Amino acid sequence: MSAPQVKGWCPGAFRPMMSGDGLVVRVRPPLGEVSADQATGLADLAERHGSGVIEATARANLQLRGVTEAAYPALMRDLRALALLGDADSEARRNLVLDPFHAPGTQLIARGLLGGLSSDEFSALPGKFGFVIDPGTPRRLAGISGDIRIEGAAEGMILRADGCASGRLVADAEEAVALALDLARWFLSSGGVGVDGRGRMARHLDSGHALPDALTGDVKPTAVAPEPQPGPQGTGVCVAAGFGQFTADALRTLAVCGDVIRVTPYRMLYLPTVRILPDHPDLILDPQDPLRRVQACTGMPGCPQATVTTRDLARRLAPRIPEGHHWHVSGCAKGCAYPRGADLTVVGRNGAFDLVKQGTPWDDPIRRGLSPSEIDTEIRP
Ligand code: SF4
Known part of the structure; x- marks a missing residue:
């Protein structure tokens, strides 16, 4: 595939x-x-x-x-x-993901970046170019894509370009913002953005562009917290x-x-300021809720690229998913809802479903062209 x-x-x-x-x-x-x-x-x-x-x-x-x-x-x-x-313009550049639990420095860094990125000098940054603000230990956002990352480390806080295994220590939130903006400037001035207006940091580094010494370091980010x-x-x-x-x-x-x-x-x-919520039929507060074990994208009819419905099948499959497992029903091989590997992935193709075990929606399937009822038979509890 x-x-x-x-x-x-x-x-x-x-x-x-x-x-x-x-x-x-x-x-x-x-x-x-x-x-x-x-x-x-x-x-x-x-x-x-x-x-x-x-x-x-x-x-x-x-x-x-x-x-x-x-x-x-x-x-x-x-x-x-x-x-x-x-x-x-500034809305398009406001591509920041913050630690939702606000480790110290999170808001200060976010405010500084928002202020800096509103400058026209950053108007050429690609729409998908993003910043991750994850300064705590352990890190909360390791699985979230981002080109410029401010992360926690055993020694303090680091600035890390995506694609590098380590980064440089920063003294405080102010320095983190200043160097993150310098890194964005370097990305722009070193040709990180293609003629089509696209570009990502890891790909840019991969293609042989070396970071200036002031924006690199050998400090590894801290461990990763469970989701x-x-x-x-x-x-x-x-x-x-x-x-x-x-x-x-x-x-x-x-x-x-x-x-x-x-x-x-x-x-x-x-x-952040509430410990107990009332029961509501549309809210999930139980980590063991079966719907937490399955991801499904919009599918038909919401997505024009889909040839199958997805969420009805995902709801039907959810009670069969073993504890600790993660399944994914994807309307096509793009895998929007969960663009990574799952224990079982059901992928729509030409109005039927393929099955991928321990892989992503774009990996080779073990079964092809199944109907929803054949999926039921194939996936026995
Ligand atoms: S995975 Fe495919 S079908 Fe699902 S939302 Fe994305 S593009 Fe649409």
Whole structure:
């Protein structure tokens, strides 16, 4: 099977993506969090202008689906009124993922980067070029893609270019911001961006471009924390929803409970000042919930590239997934919902399903062309 095709840009509020069920409008919450009022407002907008669902994405953004072209201008107006939109240029560059548990320095670094990146000198950075702010020990965001990484290390905090195994120590948040911006400048000036406007740090380094001494080091990042699960975490509580889709009603419920809601890259929300949440049919607080063991992308009809429906099959398979295992139902070989290996991956192709064991959606399958009922037979509990 061939590798997935990758677009060089991510859909944003100013550059929505047309999907099979309407526009996908992605909101990048400033500093990775929304206030209770903003969350309630988003829930209202999802119902008024979209499908009524708010999706938490793997880059800690929130997106509305099913927005018609006619409703789009009003949605943008309403998002601006909620203070959830910047200007188009800086919005595109605001590709930051923050440690949702806010290890010391996280917010300071994020504010510094947001300020620096608003300068026009960074306007040529590719849409997918991102920053990861993960200064704690152990690291929380090791599995999250990012070209410039500020990470925890046994000796303190490091700046690391993606593609390098180690980085250089930085004294504090201020130096981390200054050097991260220097690294972005070097990427631009050394030809990291291709004529098509795309470019990633690891690929740039791989092609033989050597970092300046001031931006390299031999300090390894610290160990990696296990991925957080729903339930109490740190000072607050993590809450999930099936396939990262929060209904408007569920989001309103959360907004009543906490004054701040952080968006995590684990397709969960984190309420840092709340320990207990009320039961809600659309919210998952139990780490053992079977839906936590399966990922599924939008599939048909929402995604034009899909030839199969996905989430109905994933819901059906979920109770059969052994504890500790992870399965993935992907509408095609691109693997948007979980672009990495799973214990079992079910991949849509030409209206049927292929099965991949211990691999990614683009790996060679062990079975091809199965119908949903043949999948049931193939996958016995
Ligand atoms: S993986 Fe799913 S959402 Fe992504 S392009 Fe394929 S069908 Fe669409």
